[in-house]
Amino acid sequence: MPLPRRYLRSPMAWITAVMLASLLALALAAPLLWGAAADRPNPSAVLQGPSTAHPFGTDNLGRDVLARVLTATRPSLLLALAATLLGATGGILLGAATAVVGRRARRLLAGLINLLLAFPALLVAMFLAVVFGAGTAGAVLALAVAGIPGFARLAQTLAAAVAGTDHLAAARVLGLRRHRLLWRHVLPNIAEPLLLATTTAAGTALVALAGLSFLGLGVQPPAYDWGQLLNQGLDRIFADPLPALAPGLAVLYAALTFQLLGEVLAGRVARRTPAPRTPAPPPAPSERAEDGLVLQVEDLSVELPTPEGVIRPVCGVDLSLRPGEIVGLVGESGSGKSLTALAIADLLPEQARITRRTLRLLGADLATMTPRQRDRDLATGLAMVFQNPASALNPSLRISTQLTEAVRAHRGMSRTEALTQASDALRQVALPPTVLRARPHQLSGGQRQRVMIAAGLMMRPGLIIADEPTTALDVTVQRQITQLLSGIRRDSGAAILFISHDIALVGEFCDRVLVMYAGTIVESLPADRLATGARHPYTHALVASVPDLGADRDRPLPTVPGAPPDPLAPAPGCPFEPRCPRRRDRCAEQAPPLGDLDAEQRVACWNPVPVEVLAS
Structure with a gap:
């Protein structure tokens, strides 16, 4: 050397x-x-x-x-x-x-x-x-x-x-x-x-x-x-x-x-490792649930121990996705969006305690599986696109190795077959096959994010969880990534759970939106209603805080007043009550359930924003 x-x-x-x-x-x-x-x-x-x-x-x-x-x-x-x-x-x-x-x-x-x-x-x-x-x-x-x-x-x-x-x-x-x-x-x-x-x-x-x-x-x-x-x-x-x-x-x-x-x-290390000679046999594909749901989660809660005590950053979350559906999950930082995604993917720290009434992926009940079976089903049925691809990609391995190791481990492919499929996956995300020879540091931020998406496509998953995939990218690359995900949804029929802070992007990109606050889902509504039909005061405030070109520059941008609740000292009532302009006495005493407003919209609020206020 x-x-x-x-x-x-x-x-x-x-x-x-x-x-x-x-x-x-x-x-x-x-x-x-x-x-x-x-x-x-x-x-x-x-x-x-x-x-x-x-x-x-x-x-x-x-x-x-x-x-x-x-x-x-x-x-x-x-x-x-x-x-x-x-x-x-x-x-x-x-x-x-x-x-x-x-x-x-x-x-x-x-x-x-x-x-x-x-x-x-x-x-x-x-x-x-x-x-x-x-x-x-x-x-x-x-x-x-x-x-x-x-x-x-x-x-x-x-x-x-x-x-x-x-x-x-x-x-x-x-x-x-x-x-x-x-x-x-x-x-x-x-x-x-x-x-x-x-x-x-x-x-x-x-x-x-x-x-x-x-x-x-x-x-x-x-x-x-x-x-x-x-x-x-x-x-x-x-x-x-x-x-x-x-x-x-x-x-x-x-x-x-x-x-x-x-x-x-000391600064010169060879990190080339041989490929396995005996690949694992391909797992049997799971059958979809009878109702056609790709993901079904009911009453998901997460508890984390801290030096000050146990906190519950996720509490009673219900969500479901159908094939080909893009569902946006929005909320302020600390609302529990990423923890929910990590709990579904079984990636939380070992000290975390996860409880759920139902957790089904592609029809398979993950809660009843052994750890090895659960790892196999998650590896073949779910793909994660992390917020920071620079840290999610292994800096010591070439892109070819990182794209092919999953299919070689779970599908039993030869190296040649896996490289051919990796080249096809890169073309699907508009990258040339020459990227296979590169290492992560040789790629731009947008290219690394595309590689992360290509890695997820290698297993042809039924569900893609995109956790803030556009946060660190400029507006042009953001548009390219969302168009890429839309194309993948159209071509493969995969469901996408899209986590983001960008309300405007979610409203334009997704089919349905889940609004999360203090670890709970407070509103579920179609994306085309987000701008004009949000009924929960928190959702209404988030939409109002999005600036537009016609805003008065002499006035400060609108924000959601107050701060999220302390997870170490949760209040008995509605978590948004201290910040809510429509709060009532009941709000401080009892947390509202997520109830149906109509066939497509649900809201967890005792006093939702009236339709006439939205119209005005």
């Missing part, structure tokens, strides 16, 4: 490259060039000092010390690297797994990591070296086990940051198994600091292995490494210091090389 030019211009990179090349050259060539001299005893030259024939002197059998130090390069490096790789593999998998396992397993793994970190690594290595038995294998295993806790804690900390990202949530929506989440979405995004830690640990392992051999717990005669040579030369250090200094300097040189290598390579 070639280094970037900025590394080639760095003096530190050149120094590290020279030092690493010298170690590799010695490891390969030293046994061939000096192996015979290192192992050949010479009784006539026992314990000689430095000379022309023996620059570092000889040992107690007359063997050349310099030849033995050079020849010991290969076993010393190989054993240190083996211990490092074993420890890093075990520790990284242990720590990174906390981002994809369940809550109980996460707690058990975190407790295990904390317990292992309570013991000093060097003492653990010495203890295990005695337990495993003095020798090469015992020393390597002891160092590997002793290094696991440090790698596990680092991987756990890094994985915790990835666990809360949108792109991992998007991968969960796709129903990917835990091992695929780990290999494709967690490890690639934490590889850079782990690479630095691994190369640095190699130097530490080299020193520790030399220490075990020095103590007689590592490499045993007739084999030898730098630690054993250091032990042999220590007895005569005051008379002839070079036989002891030579292996010590070799250990220092190699350890320093690994430290510098970690610093140079």
Whole structure:
């Protein structure tokens, strides 16, 4: 893997490259060039000092010390690297797994990591070296086990940051198994600091292995490494210091090389992972409900624990969507729109408590399924388009991988078939197939949002939940995205739940509008009535706050007075009562139910806005 030019211009990179090349050259060539001299005893030259024939002197059998130090390069490096790789593999998998396992397993793994970190690594290595038995294998295993806790804690900390990202949530929506989440979405995004830690640990392992051999717990005669040579030369250090200094300097040189290598390579990480060889079988398609509803939700509530107490940001929500219908969900920030969508997609935090009387997707009752069955049905029947595509897309993977992994996991497609379908999905959202080779940072905001929609289309879902898909886009791109969603609805018959703050956009784009306030649906009405027929005072105020070109610029824009209610201290009556200009005594005592005004409009209000007021 070639280094970037900025590394080639760095003096530190050149120094590290020279030092690493010298170690590799010695490891390969030293046994061939000096192996015979290192192992050949010479009784006539026992314990000689430095000379022309023996620059570092000889040992107690007359063997050349310099030849033995050079020849010991290969076993010393190989054993240190083996211990490092074993420890890093075990520790990284242990720590990174906390981002994809369940809550109980996460707690058990975190407790295990904390317990292992309570013991000093060097003492653990010495203890295990005695337990495993003095020798090469015992020393390597002891160092590997002793290094696991440090790698596990680092991987756990890094994985915790990835666990809360949108792109991992998007991968969960796709129903990917835990091992695929780990290999494709967690490890690639934490590889850079782990690479630095691994190369640095190699130097530490080299020193520790030399220490075990020095103590007689590592490499045993007739084999030898730098630690054993250091032990042999220590007895005569005051008379002839070079036989002891030579292996010590070799250990220092190699350890320093690994430290510098970690610093140079920390920003260069390869994140290419192989595709699975055995794809999962395609799931059986769910039958639609008898009444033809794509989504049916009744009495959906969400409870979230906070340090101040439990709050209910979503309370008693009812909604339904039919095939090909676009339903808008509007309301102020904090009204519970996104939480409702996340609850339907089963993406809320584990500590959240969800209750519902009915939750059916494409006719399948999600509440009665096992977690694996529910994940499969959600992955194949529902697609999520998140508000921020930059965070919802995995920055370390190419677009081709992110578009194809769901169909390969759930439909059993080959890579070629999946790429063909991905190209077709990109054309459907007006993007060229060349986007497959790009990474998210190479695309504009509008292109990333189109890629998110294309990813949802790959599974041909019956329901698309678009959570603020146009918020971060300019007006022109907003229009393109809404036209794109309308075309998808027309061509595929999918239902769309469109969440937005933009009342004007929802009124123009959607078929039906649900108005949400303080976690409840306060009005449901056709979109063509939104501008002139809203009966709930809150909906009426939201519509009135939309500016138009004929507004008087000398007067402030109309707003909804007051603030939403405190979720920690909900009032017993109507949640909008403190802000409502039409409130009555009953409003403060009893919350109104969502009742029918006619066959198409429902409102939760004791005193709705009269028709004559709307007409005026």
